[in-house]
Amino acid sequence: MIALHDILHISVRQVFRQRRRSLGVVFAVALGTASLITMLTLGDQLKKDMNRDLDLLGGATIIFGGFTTATDTTAPRKFFMPETMDAIRAIPGVESASVATEHVDWLSLLWRGKTIATPILGVDEHYWHSSSLTAIKGTLFGAREVKRGTRVCVLGEEIARSLFGDENPIGQYLPIRTEVYKIIGVVGGLQVGDRKKFTMLPLSSVVSRSDGLMRADRLIVRCRTWDDVTPVAAMIPGVLARHQDPSFLKIDVAQQQLERVVSMVWWIQLFVTVSIAATLTVGGFGIWNGMMSSVTARTREIGLKKAMGAERNDILAQFLCEALTLSLSAAAVGIILAFCIVQTAGSYLEASPSLALFALNAGMSFLFSALLGVITGFYPAQRAARMDAVAALRYE
């Protein structure tokens, strides 16, 4: 067979000369390739993002746990121990795990001549992330405040408005029972729900000042994706049992919401996958059709080449290489397009997609395109190679 660099040179030149005819095919395959790479590279990020958004509608990825003794005054009082929490956080698929007080202590605050009722909730530093809460003013307390039992508090936006109106509450002091707490932040936004009426204190502050009434007996586990919810929920009792007595433990999963979300996403994924497959199939068919037309249009050329001494394999290699040139140039365009999409979408999603993952997906797409070129180009190439030289030379 002729030298590889000659085959490549002839094929690339031929495809370039017929570029107008091939534009549609290249565009279709490039679009399919770009979609495939984008889906594979950003799929995980999109899923996480979708999970975060879906949390606002009911927390399909959040697992709640507690001890049934919390409502039974005759049962032993139980709470989640720090080493149990560390072990739960180490479960694969757990994004964040926090503890809070199950019991909510309602307080009446007398403030500037007004009496306002607010539930008091003790939470740890992980609570904000587990519950998708962010500060709309000031800041949220962290590990240091929780560890030291510092007298700081975070208000829900409604209680903050009731107490301070348009005045900035940050830095103000709030008398709670016999102590004074500094307001350091306000939580709000779509995800805050009924906690807009809450006053949140460091867990240790609440526990140490409640005479044993309030404990870290409410577990909130946020999973990375909905796929992690069921396995994580199944693992929690076993993990807990290694560190403390698991009796009276109760784990709640929003099963119905979860099933609905998984089903919805399955259909979306199916639709996207079918669309990409259809685009690639159309592109592949385009390559096949273009190559078949090319073989017919170049019948005399094939005859002449055979007369010059070209072997069957020379002709086969040339046409196959032309199909590969088409599919691989489409893949190259698709990879560039995918890179632009991934970068733009990544900045929109506030994510930094992994370059290594992109490179891996781009490499796989390149191989897939090569396979597409071989599959779609083989039959036309074989037809050209098997063409009778005399019939080809007589072809008008």
Place this chain on the structure above:
Amino acid sequence: MNKRHPIVRVEALTKTYTTAAGSFDVLRGVNLELRAGEMVAIMGPSGCGKSSLMHILGLLAPASTGRYTIMERDMFGLSEDQQAAFRREYLGFILQSCNLFEHSSVSENLEYPLIYSRVPAAKRRGIIEEALGRVGLTHRIDYPANRLSGGEQQRVAIARALVNHPKVLLGDEPTGQLDKSTSEMVMAYFKHIVQEHDTTMLIVTHDPQVARKCTRAYTMQDGLLVQLAKES
């Protein structure tokens, strides 16, 4: 090889085509010997079998029976790939017009036989220039083939057939689409090449003027070659 010794020897060559309407014999036992430096014409009406003979001699189609040797080598004993290898090393084809790759340049047209003969890329340009020099078209080396005149196109086709220095040149109506003056010019080239390089040339033609310029001329009658008397 002795100049008197035949380069091409054809003995009792037959070709039978089988169609739905039945089988018919196109060649019924052709005998032919071609020597180095000879230019031989085969004439005859359309469908008489002269192109079939040309294709068999060019190893593009099989014969039904007979014996065919080039430089005493049995051509029918070669495999398909061996025949292709023999074609690119020893045979050159010149067909009627429209036999250039029209979207390629002149040099690209001449490069194909060199590519198939595995000539290294670095050596090709010089060989192409030399071949074009023989037909006086060196200045057209990078010119698009489809912008050449009919005569120039045929000269490029001749240069392409000569680029591998073939021992045997086969011309199927090589002047069929050319006007009289261009045809005469092309024939003069053939004569020059055959004499200068001791090449053997077989031309299939309708044109008695072309046949007259050849060393010998035959006509195909009932599937057999009949030698025509040389006009004085």
